[in-house]
Amino acid sequence: MAERAMANAIRALTMDAVQAANSGHPGMPMGMADVATVLFDRFMRIDPADPRWPDRDRLVLSAGHGSMLLYAINHLLGYADMPVEELKRFRQLGALTAGHPEYGHAGGIEVTTGPLGQGIATAVGMALAERMAEARWGSELVDHWTYVIAGDGCLMEGISHEAIDLAGHLGLGRLIVLWDDNKITIDGGTELSTSTDQRARFAAAGWHTVACDAHEPEEIAAAIEAARADPRPSLIACNSIIGWGAPSKQGGHDVHGAPLGADEIAAARGYLEWPHEPFVIAPEIYEKWHAIARRGAEARAAWQARLAASPRRAAFEAAQARVGEEALAKAMDSYKAQLSADMPKFATRKASEMALAVVNTALPETIGGSADLTGSNLTRTKGMRPVTRADYGGRYIHFGIREHGMAAAMNGIALHGGFRPYGGTFLAFADYLRPAIRLSALMGVPVTYVMTHDSIGLGEDGPTHQPVEHLASLRAIPNLTVIRPADAVETAEAWQIAMTATATPTLLVLSRQNLPTVRDTHEQANLTARGAYPLRGPARRQVTLIATGSEVEIALAAADLLEAGGIRAAVVSAPSFELFAAQPEAYRAEVLGEAPRVGVEAAIRQGWDGPILRTGDGFVGMTGFGASAPAPDLYRHFGITAEAVADIARKLIKE
């Protein structure tokens, strides 16, 4: 029963850490300790000395509240950043051991989890990336597995449906989900809220399924073997007892999310025959866990040798390192010069497609996709063939009508490494994928969201499809760069910013309707990267008109109207409030000027006051939901016109 003792080490560390923190979730780690132990002892191939080794197996703790499972394992394996002191500081300020696993805190944490269902959906992206990488580099360099530990909550969340359908459709046989089938949720038994036959459900989506007793190592191992042997993605229903080892609390919902208490911990120590003091692990148990790490180190050494001998080593390493910005910059400069010469009139979604043609040529590791709006988002450039179960060498993913699953999969593809994913939908449906966007931002994963049909300018589809509050709500997310370009030049620059970002997701906000080119100089610098800049700046301006995206055209027309009346109006294009906020204060003051200001955006005012507008400045935009009508009618109806902007400007100047 060596594995039982290894598992009990997880249980003891979990009990002790949760007790020390007086907060946390002992139920899942104690219930799944045997499963996790068998998984690591017999299957996982990781090397704590190089947590980012590209060909490592991934473990995604989708049931993120069971974070102590992961922290305990990483400590036992010998990750340098997970000494026992970190376990003792579980859930304390500055510790790497946050309440839920936070990507970037410690090497053994593959992904931030906690919001339920995100882990399993992110893992689909990882498993897909593995197959795509294998198609490019061969099994000598790419040959790993993605394991997920998921709970009932993960499987109830809607995103799990999008994830398992996509995984089944794409035949991701390297994905194995270990479902903690403990029949307990926070409110009580699962019979309170679900009657679903999960195995039948997964089978309907093209998965292989198998069950095991979560406390019988040989059964667990046999299930994992069967899962690995089957070409389909696999669900293993692990029949577990939540909180296994806490004699009077196990199997009940009280053990899910609260410390066991000193008495129960003492009883558990007896039950588990665990004589050690809190946080003390016997050397022979450490030794067994370290053996797993040694096996992984050997595998990594062999892999390094294969890489060293590979004629494609440089290319492989370049893909991992996300180089290629110089090539992109060069290609973009000549593309932009051409645009300034042509002054085309395109929707920015069309301009995005043109910029993407440059991006996708310069950067072979981009992977595009759309949630079934390819012809609307214009995300697929020439020559991109679809990724299918028969051909993982493609570069375009038909994500289906699964915005949320798409976003989580993009996170997974980016976290896996070797690729730069982007994906499209309508801006109004940013609401559907918002929880995954938040995780992109929280993790600092540089994925790119392509959001088209960005205002009432989409016209007849009406208020359900017209974003009004979405710009404000997305600008509210920390560490997300929102860019709403005004024309083809700014769109090209926005793509360059997105591709150069290393720790920030980028969200591009693009028009359905055509827009003129407003950048009429041959300026080579990326002005979009400054967030806002003067587009037209007469000396001694009397008013500053500040606009984004499709409303820059309106601001320019308003400036013309004002000029005709003898008023000197400057026009500022402000594609990204976040990038502008990062500029030096002197630059910002110079761009915005001292004169009265008028903001123009076909969206609500929230988010303009403070960063852009001052008390008393004007704004032309929306104050409520949109309507269904041709776009020009809507702009007139809602009063977003050059005349309205000019009127407000005149009023402010007089005051």
Add this chain to the structure above:
Amino acid sequence: MAERAMANAIRALTMDAVQAANSGHPGMPMGMADVATVLFDRFMRIDPADPRWPDRDRLVLSAGHGSMLLYAINHLLGYADMPVEELKRFRQLGALTAGHPEYGHAGGIEVTTGPLGQGIATAVGMALAERMAEARWGSELVDHWTYVIAGDGCLMEGISHEAIDLAGHLGLGRLIVLWDDNKITIDGGTELSTSTDQRARFAAAGWHTVACDAHEPEEIAAAIEAARADPRPSLIACNSIIGWGAPSKQGGHDVHGAPLGADEIAAARGYLEWPHEPFVIAPEIYEKWHAIARRGAEARAAWQARLAASPRRAAFEAAQARVGEEALAKAMDSYKAQLSADMPKFATRKASEMALAVVNTALPETIGGSADLTGSNLTRTKGMRPVTRADYGGRYIHFGIREHGMAAAMNGIALHGGFRPYGGTFLAFADYLRPAIRLSALMGVPVTYVMTHDSIGLGEDGPTHQPVEHLASLRAIPNLTVIRPADAVETAEAWQIAMTATATPTLLVLSRQNLPTVRDTHEQANLTARGAYPLRGPARRQVTLIATGSEVEIALAAADLLEAGGIRAAVVSAPSFELFAAQPEAYRAEVLGEAPRVGVEAAIRQGWDGPILRTGDGFVGMTGFGASAPAPDLYRHFGITAEAVADIARKLIKE
């Protein structure tokens, strides 16, 4: 083939309206016209003369882009608000025939749809409401069906999983989903993105399933009969040809979302043997549709007679009319008086539970629930027994870990009428249900969202669970009242506002941590309804501190600090920015005063500038994601303290 001609009327009106608008989606209405015709001709019980008749059958067009199907049917049935002129103005400004069906525009529109998956999930709430009403009033008064027309998109969206699981679990046999199984999505054939066996998937969730040829009336009728006969909710896979009747385009994805063009329409008129001019329907076809309406009118008359004879008529009508505010007001007044006497120190989530005890006693039509966080959200009051498939007479719904499905079901319960639903989850997970919140707001459905654990004050669970941008992002949604009460008194008032609202959803933002009672007067007026009001207002204030929720306590402590230093600081509690914005300008100016202002909220500043703060005013709050630690440590770490507020106030006064 009378039904074929009736269906062709739908097809012709669809082609003509989309062509006239030069925009719209002919594919679904033409493909599903036969199914819809059989459904209405043989089963639907509605009376166009009383579109709100409580015992009518409901049709939810989950595939909302096929709105012309609904408009055409409503016109053919003789709804007074759907004359042919409205069809001719399809998708034009001011028409009732928006691109997607908009609840409230016309009587025959049960729900706003368009964002995919929302319709089916809302219908689950409607079908559940029917069963709950039947349990209360008996089948003499409540005996109707909920039908859904859903497309592939609806079934791919994650929310459909939450909806079908919940429906299967609750055994909603009165729910019948007609799936437009046309094997086409926007990007192409469904084989591009899905391999799911939908019938097996629904069966796994406890549904009855059956298939039919969508163009064979007898098969369609037999399938609906089978569905009605089965006690489980039913999925009918309607094997349809998208755009049926457009000879050269039918069956392809080009017919989905663009006008057919004059040539194809002419060809279709030949194919359908439809000799009439655009928008012209032969009298004999109108007559067949009007016969359906007459059948419905007779059924309604019989129902009215039963209601008139019922001893419970008054109670039934009261439930529909949402009366009871007076009883609630009286009960609330005495509860508030008691609170002011006791001055308890509770978390506002606990205060919410106490207020709910008053609400649920005064208003028997409330229905509570939580997405598996009952003990955290404190949404279940004493004596509320669960709603189960064996007992629809309960008042508490265990929604499971399905936030999005919960919100959509709440919309459906409210739209059905007779109930006032509320449901809880953590505020951070507002992101999961945001698309359904948006529809609550767009439709003006007065549901109540109970969002607890509203800031870093939740402590150790860390940044995944800590709302930072959520208040700003929710305040951004038009027609949503967000209320973040500071204590038990404001929480009671917030509940009263929520229950009195008729066309606005309310979102309550509640603390996990304990908060003192700050309203120390016996003031009976509902001050929370004013949005913001002075809590402490010394004469000739030198600074105004404005705070919400848990930070009001901090603002009061800061005022004490300032007072100790001889500075007169007013404190304003601002539980709801929306309610405050609706106050007269003079009131707002008086509350906020002329002195420098400091805002305090454990969230980002966005949304404060403009409505509350001016250029140069101060703010104490968050600027990025939170962290995992005990709450008091986090407040210190992020500098949200009375000292910090007082420091900024002093600085502003000196300037």
